[in-house]
Amino acid sequence: MHLRIILTIAFKDLKDAIRDGRILLALLMPIGLGVVYNVVMPDVQKPAITIAISSADPTKLPDALRAVSGSTVNLSFNMVSSAAEVRAQVEAKKAAVGLVLPPGFDAAVAAGSAPTLSVIQPPGTATLGSIYIASALDGALRSMAGQHAPAVITTQTAQPSHDAASVMTNLGARKYMVLGTLILLIAMIAIYVLPVLLTEEFEKKTADALLMVGTQSDVVAAKVVVGLTYLAVSVPLLLVVARMTPANVPLFAGALVMLSVTMIGFGLLLGALVRSVSQLNTWSSIPLLVVLMPVFFVALDLPAWVQTVLAATPGSQAMRLLVDGLTGQPMYGEWMLAFGVMAAWAVAVYAVLIRTVSRREA
């Protein structure tokens, strides 16, 4: 293979694609979908609790409450000047709960003189927010007093479930759909754009001119470079416009790379089998459906035998890894199996590709 020739052909394709409406549409459509999901679907939000506080002196109580609460809730504090204002905010439901601190509260807590802290609850039935703050105060005050907690509490997550409710609760519909769109983007580039570029060279016989300079491997490698370039630009772009930040970056990136390698194999094989772009338009929908359909079934509660069939598809396994990578939780787990299934597909498809190309060259 000849690197200079490969890069020259790839650069030509990248420039030429700007003039090709089909390719532009295939690239921009998934990114547009990501933007749409971003606009129309809200994210799953953490519970938010607003607390009204009056304190004559500066106090570290808000910081202590935040430290105790960790990342489970979003706490916000309205600092007001009097107990009456605290009551007014709670009555008006501008705050879930109110705290009235006497003068010299922090110093008194530190000295162990047990100052009085008034908690203003909303009228009627206590809200979850007011109950939460009331229960969190003890820990916060102990830390302000420099006391050690009576026990060390460790929190462990039970084996996560990947049923539909759990996935949607942890991930949210928006992120789930964006992940599906991410796989759509990879499939469109690998199974549509890449074979279009390859097939068009052979259908219009421009490949004959290229083969006067380079080899068939150079031409194919150039198309792979183009596909990888599109992926390298469009995948991060989609993640940015959809505000997606994976918690487990290596797992997330590994799943994307493995899926891309497998899909590019599918695309090259398709390009080697069809003779015209018209045939490609007809037949590319089949592998696209085979890859994409399982993606959207991953979070559904389906019969066991269907789950088994789905688990054998690269799209389904990629989606499982992406869900786990995005949430940072092993909701599906079995990562080695997932990578193994995708690798097995890649090996099989590249073996068929090499055999097909060798027979054609012979």
Place this chain on the structure above:
Amino acid sequence: MAAVAELIKSTNAESAASAPMIAVKNLAKHYGHVTAVDGVSFEVARGEVFSLLGHNGAGKTTTIRMLTCRIRPSSGTAAVAGFDCATEADRIKPRINLVSQDQNLYERMSGRDNLAFFASLYGTPASRVDELMRAVGMTDVASRRVKTYSGGMKQRLLIARALVNEPEVLFLDEPTAGLDPASAKEVRTLIKDLSRSGTTVFLTTHYMEEADELSDRVAFLAHGKIVALDTPQELKLRYGQRTARVLLEDRSQESIDLGKAADAARMANWMRDGKVLTVHSQEGTLEDVFIALAGRAL
């Protein structure tokens, strides 16, 4: 068009003139049970215009594909510019180029961009692009997309593209197929210019007059085999009829065989009696030769 020849003259003038530019020995190509080329052998000298003629499916394009290192021969050897096609493609490809019968240009790109792309592939200076556009008379339309070009313009651009790397051997596969007479004449003039500049030209064509006009030597290919190979003149003499058509004073026409003594005597009698108005020699054409060899016209 003569400017094109000037563009490649300097390079080819430096090349050695002794060894054949193309040497083919027992070359064969089989596709399963189908034999496309069946053990052909020939040599093409440096600077020669060599034409390969034959029916569709006779094996012309397959031969060109093997000589341009795009497919491997099933057996036999082919060498271009002294290098083996099967094992030294990387040495051959910079020295050759091809004008194919398919107008295989990038239609969404401009003419200049097409040439610039291939100049980049060959590592040729960008300045050559404008020189070639000028040489084929396409400077005014260089920025237009190729899909707006006429067939003749595309063919001229294809020839310019084939000269980007200053080839020592230029393969032309049906270069005038589908062109109007004026465009076809332009292409033939260009081929003559190239030949004069020392470029070796390997031509396939369906047009016998074209082969006759351009070629130093012609090979007839039938069913993958070369059935005749010589200069057009020799082939016409060998396979054509040595006859003359005589118009007599009574307006009757007689055909005489120039090789028969009896016809010579008849002719002598008509001449003596003053009966001969005109005599037309009936020289054979390459088409006649081909019909004689292959049994049907191209």
